[in-house]
Amino acid sequence: MTSLKLVIDTNILISAALSSQGAPARLVRCALAQHRLVFSQPTFDELRTRIYRPKFDRYISLESRERLLHDFNACAHWVDIGEPALYCRDRDDDKFIETALVAQAPYLISGDNDLLQTGELTALKIISAQQALDVLGF
Numbered sequence: 001m002t003s004l005k006l007v008i009d010t011n012i013l014i015s016a017a018l019s020s021q022g023a024p025a026r027l028v029r030c031a032l033a034q035h036r037l038v039f040s041q042p043t044f045d046e047l048r049t050r051i052y053r054p055k056f057d058r059y060i061s062l063e064s065r066e067r068l069l070h071d072f073n074a075c076a077h078w079v080d081i082g083e084p085a086l087y088c089r090d091r092d093d094d095k096f097i098e099t100a101l102v103a104q105a106p107y108l109i110s111g112d113n114d115l116l117q118t119g120e121l122t123a124l125k126i127i128s129a130q131q132a133l134d135v136l137g138f
Contacts, residue, residue: 004035004136005077007100009093009110010047012129017051017068018059023129027109030138037072040081040099044073079103087121090114100124107132 008031015024031037039047051065084098093115100108107125109132110116118126127135 004107005038005103005105006031006035006132007038007043007096007103007105007108009096009108009112009115010043010050011111012109013047013072014051014056015111015129017064018056023133024111026138027129027132030133030136032075035136036077037075038079038099038103038105039072039076040079040095040102042081042095043099044076046095047072077103088114088118097121097124097126107135 008028012024013028015022016028019025048069051060051069052062056065079099079102081095081098081102084094087094087097090112093110093112096108096110096115097118099105101121101124104123106123107127108115109127109129111128115126116128120126132138
């Protein structure tokens with residue numbers, strides 16, 4: 001399979017950072033090895049603010065969080081987005097769809113039901129981590 005641009009929602013990235021087991025961690029490892037993660041400034045800002053929440057302190061060190069953000073920033077394909085259109089029920093999730101559409105990414109991978117229940121968009125499929133593992137052959 002050729003290298004694809006993939007948008008992975010914050011919840012999947014944080015789940016992968018907190019536990020090396022399970023579908024999110026497998027997905028992120030394989031995506032980093034074989035594909036390109038795509039971020040826009042708003043999606044990266046969400047990851048940065050959420051990963052530093054105190055509730056994660058007992059699971060991941062500050063140094064590990066900083067390294068993770070540095071590594072994602074360094075290897076990512078970056079796109080600029082404007083104000084996202086209205087795509088799904090939770091307006092805060094529209095930035096992920098807009099990022100994927102601007103990047104022409106075929107997949108947006110999420111564990112968020114609001115995103116997963118969004119109707120199919122032209123040339124973009126919104127799928128779960130497990131579906132991504134299956135579809136991408138990981």
